[in-house]
Amino acid sequence: MKRIRIANLPLMVALTIAGLFVLFPLGSATEFSFRTPVSGGHGLANYVWFFTAPDFGHYLWISFILAVSAAGILLVLLVPTAVWLNLGGHKVRPFVEFITLLPLVIPVVALAIGAQTSLPDFAQTNEFVLAFMYAVLALPYAYRTLDTGLKAVPLRTITEAARGLGAGWFRTIVQVVTPVIRSTVLASLFMTLALSLGEFTLTSLLHWDTFTTWVTTMSQSNILGAIALSVFSLVAVFVLLLGIGAFVRPVSNQAAAEED
């Protein structure tokens, strides 16, 4: 049995406290979500309640599609932009960085009002406008993640090698750069998905209904059911991200697997 080193003790205490701080409310909420008020015991009644609710699947699907669309929009916009900024667009980098920081300093209410007053009618009557708005909200995180990933690879050499081998810019970005920075792209994807799936304020202010607004509405009639829904949402997002991470393995693991 390994001994715990004295030097690591403060770190372990801090981690334990932090872990309890996160896990205790989650555990409590999970325990609460299984309570059945009628019989006084525990059961799946609250989960059965929202699973059988008529709009559950509908709103879950909408949220999922919007989140995936937001992630897609960001990747299509950001990967080529970040590649260009790292290869030759140094002069405009400060301006682009400023733009990507704006969603952090502009309140969501201002974004919502701006969208309502400036977007054309066809955009305001289509719920996919939310995907673009979610992409804007995720911009600061996604851009910085991609930029850091691109700085960590010999971007100029691999893009020039790809072009020399006959790949145009589109194929270079899609077939060479994106796979090379796959872990970074995935991190951006995760952040955008997580942010989009949990976004409430903007959706509510723009008068659209997604899974999060539906949960809020439902919670007003069944508090235990609402907690069960929250626990479900948390687990579902976690499983989704874990699934994507497992599906797209890092390069080194692939190589190791080949070696085996």
Add this chain to the structure above:
Amino acid sequence: MNSATLTLSGVTRRFKDVYALNNLDLTVGAGELVALLGPSGCGKTTALRIIAGLDRADEGQVLVRGESIDKLPAHKRNMGMVFQSYSLFPNLNAEENVAFGLRMRGASKAQRRDRAHELLNLVGLDHHAKRFTHQLSGGQQQRVALARALAFEPDLLLLDEPLSALDAKVRANLRDEIRALQIKTGTTTIFVTHDQEEAMSMSDRVAVMNGGKIAQIAEPDVLYHTPANEFVAGFVGQMNRIPAQISGSKARVLESDVDAKFDWETQPAEAVALVRPEAIEVTPAPNGNATVVARAFLGPMSKVMLQTTQGFSFDASMTSDQSASLHSGDSVNVSIKPGQYLVVPA
């Protein structure tokens, strides 16, 4: 065999007020290997990048098989390139890396696999076909990069200091392998390097560059023995600078009169003779014109450091057998072998 001629005609590239290339002219024959040799900032890499289409010339033309390729983007130029830094795609294994160029050209999966194995076999790495970048050594990565650059039968092979990042032993081996492969495939090749030994040992011709221009282009032995100017003489090989007194058409060097062979418009007040260490003859003599300062054993050859009675120092190179009888403090007579010198203004 895929041999193409290359011509650079009046190619100029400016970065603000600095000329990276200044009206550069270069012609490379089909199947020839020409090295662009020069110090940092001489424009050799810029020239290569313009040929590859990764940079543009401000003026001048690049022609392959006599046709201008200036308007062709890099991916349509059909040129294989090997970079100084390892440029393999880390998400692909060696076989997939080699097949990448063929994939871009729409070759079938079977064609790609067969050709990739053929090329990997040529560079001696067929058994590493499934390995990824991080599972290959630096030398192996550059071999794969070379196979990748040759797989789609390029018109030109462009090598941008491909051996610089490797250790000395691997570098020497790979140098020979590249040359053998180039001769075997017959691919016209431009090889950029700042290492004169690499350039001299691998190339059909060496273009010594300085200040964005070619100072001299010639076969390695011609370049070494008859440098066109002081820069080439100083850059290629070791060179002694021995003071010379000009008198008419003659120059007095090491107490002997030699033909100055100069074509200067006005006779300079002071001049120096540029002499290779191996062009200096050393003969033991009790009252000679120089003294042995030290002797350095370098295997089959030795370097003998000398000082004249006037007090200036220079080196002589000779076989270790010849130098065995020379010791520090010995008096010797030194002279220059006929014709093996260049007299220039000091």
